[in-house]
Amino acid sequence: MVMSPEVERIPVLRDRAAAARHLARICFKTGPPTLTGVELEWTVHDAADPTRPVDAARLRAALGPYAPTTLDPTSPALLLLRGGAMTVEPGGQLEISTPPHTRFAALIEATRSDAAQATRLLSAAGLTLGQAGIDPYRHPQPVIDTPRYRAMRHAFDRHGPHGRTMMYSTAGLQxxxxxGQPDQLPARWRLAHTAGPPLLAAFATADRHAGRPTGWTSARMAAWWRIDPARTAPVWTPAQADRDPVAAWTAYVLAAPLLCVREAGPDWAAPPDVTFADWLDGALHRPPRVDDLEYHVSTLFPPVRPRGYLEIRYLDAQPGTDWILPLAMLSALFSDPDTTSAALDVTAPVADAWHRATRYGLRDVTLARAATGLFDLARGALPRLDLPPSLHQEIDHGLRRRRDAAERSQR
Structure with a gap:
C-alpha cells in the first residue's frame, strides 16, 4: 500500500509497552464526571408492510442531505438540528448520536428533537423506526457494503451465522x-459491568426475530455473545474484580484478533487468529501505527467499552421514548459515590449472570430482585439530576412502572 504523507507522519508502535501507554492515555480519561451521552439505534421498516426489505436507495432518498457518506459518498452529511450525527449500520439500521451534555435535561431535550426530526424524514418516505432490539419481521440482509463491513462478515462467518444477525438485524441503546476521578474509576468501571445483567433483563425488547419467537429474552445480546468471545466478552469479571481497569483493558485489546487491516484497496480482511500483539511482534508486512491501534479498538464490542468515557453497550433499543428510562437510571446510579456503592452491593449476587439475563430476563428471580433494588436506588437519586418537575415526574412514573414489573416477576 502506498501511504500518503499524512499517514507516514502517524507514529509507529514499536512494542507492546508503547501500545499500552497509548491505550492508557486515550481510553480512561479521568476527571470530574460532568458529561452524559446517548446513541439511539433502530431498525427501519416500510410503514405499510414492516416485513418488506428497505434498500439503500430508499434510505438515501429519505435521509437526503443528512445521509452519512457510507450510504451516499456525495452527501454533505448534515447534522440534525440539535447537533446529532446520523449513521446507517450494515443492515440499514439508523443511529443518532447527539453531542454529550453537562445538563441531563438538555441531553433529553436535544435527543428527543433529533429523534423527532429523523422520524419526520423517514415518515415522509413511508418509513418508520422499529421498536425492538432485533428485527421482529425480517431475516438478516445486507444494505450497506464497505471494506470494513466485508471484513467483519468474513471474520464473523468463521464462528457461524450470528455475526450476520448482529450486523444486519440488531439495534441497541448506548x-x-x-x-470519573481516578479514585472513582474502579467503582464506576465495576458498576458499569455488574449493573449489566439486571438492566439487560429489565429493559430487554428482543425476544422475536424474523417472524418467530427466539427463546431468548434478548436475542440481540445472544447474537453478540456467540460471535467471538475475544471481542465481545466482558472485560471486567468477578474472577478478576480487583484488577486495574487500564491493565485489564490493555490485555483485552492486545489479545483480541484483528478484525480487519485497512488497505488502499477493497480487501481489508485480516489473517485468521492474528492478534494485535502478534502484529506488534511482526506478524504483518508492516508495523502498526497509532491509528491502527485506535481502529482496532473500534472493532472490539464488549458490553462496556472504555473510549475515554465508559460506553455502555448492553441495552436493547427501546420503544418510543422509553430510552430515557435506562439513561436516567444509569445516570442516577452514577450520580454520587454513595449511590454507586449501594448499587454495587445490590448487583453483587448477579454480577456475572449475563447468560441468564439474556435467556430468561426478569423470569430469573435473582435478577428481578437485583433490578428492583436498582430501580429503588435510582428513584431515590433522581433529584440529583436536577430535572424540571414535569420531566422528573415522567421519568419517575416510568421507573416505577418498570420497578413494579420487576417486583411482580419475583412472585
Whole structure:
C-alpha cells in the first residue's frame, strides 16, 4: 500500500509497552464526571408492510442531505438540528448520536428533537423506526457494503451465522458516562459491568426475530455473545474484580484478533487468529501505527467499552421514548459515590449472570430482585439530576412502572 504523507507522519508502535501507554492515555480519561451521552439505534421498516426489505436507495432518498457518506459518498452529511450525527449500520439500521451534555435535561431535550426530526424524514418516505432490539419481521440482509463491513462478515462467518444477525438485524441503546476521578474509576468501571445483567433483563425488547419467537429474552445480546468471545466478552469479571481497569483493558485489546487491516484497496480482511500483539511482534508486512491501534479498538464490542468515557453497550433499543428510562437510571446510579456503592452491593449476587439475563430476563428471580433494588436506588437519586418537575415526574412514573414489573416477576 502506498501511504500518503499524512499517514507516514502517524507514529509507529514499536512494542507492546508503547501500545499500552497509548491505550492508557486515550481510553480512561479521568476527571470530574460532568458529561452524559446517548446513541439511539433502530431498525427501519416500510410503514405499510414492516416485513418488506428497505434498500439503500430508499434510505438515501429519505435521509437526503443528512445521509452519512457510507450510504451516499456525495452527501454533505448534515447534522440534525440539535447537533446529532446520523449513521446507517450494515443492515440499514439508523443511529443518532447527539453531542454529550453537562445538563441531563438538555441531553433529553436535544435527543428527543433529533429523534423527532429523523422520524419526520423517514415518515415522509413511508418509513418508520422499529421498536425492538432485533428485527421482529425480517431475516438478516445486507444494505450497506464497505471494506470494513466485508471484513467483519468474513471474520464473523468463521464462528457461524450470528455475526450476520448482529450486523444486519440488531439495534441497541448506548449510554456514555464519564470515567470519573481516578479514585472513582474502579467503582464506576465495576458498576458499569455488574449493573449489566439486571438492566439487560429489565429493559430487554428482543425476544422475536424474523417472524418467530427466539427463546431468548434478548436475542440481540445472544447474537453478540456467540460471535467471538475475544471481542465481545466482558472485560471486567468477578474472577478478576480487583484488577486495574487500564491493565485489564490493555490485555483485552492486545489479545483480541484483528478484525480487519485497512488497505488502499477493497480487501481489508485480516489473517485468521492474528492478534494485535502478534502484529506488534511482526506478524504483518508492516508495523502498526497509532491509528491502527485506535481502529482496532473500534472493532472490539464488549458490553462496556472504555473510549475515554465508559460506553455502555448492553441495552436493547427501546420503544418510543422509553430510552430515557435506562439513561436516567444509569445516570442516577452514577450520580454520587454513595449511590454507586449501594448499587454495587445490590448487583453483587448477579454480577456475572449475563447468560441468564439474556435467556430468561426478569423470569430469573435473582435478577428481578437485583433490578428492583436498582430501580429503588435510582428513584431515590433522581433529584440529583436536577430535572424540571414535569420531566422528573415522567421519568419517575416510568421507573416505577418498570420497578413494579420487576417486583411482580419475583412472585
Amino acid at each position: 449510554i456514555c458516562l464519564d470515567a
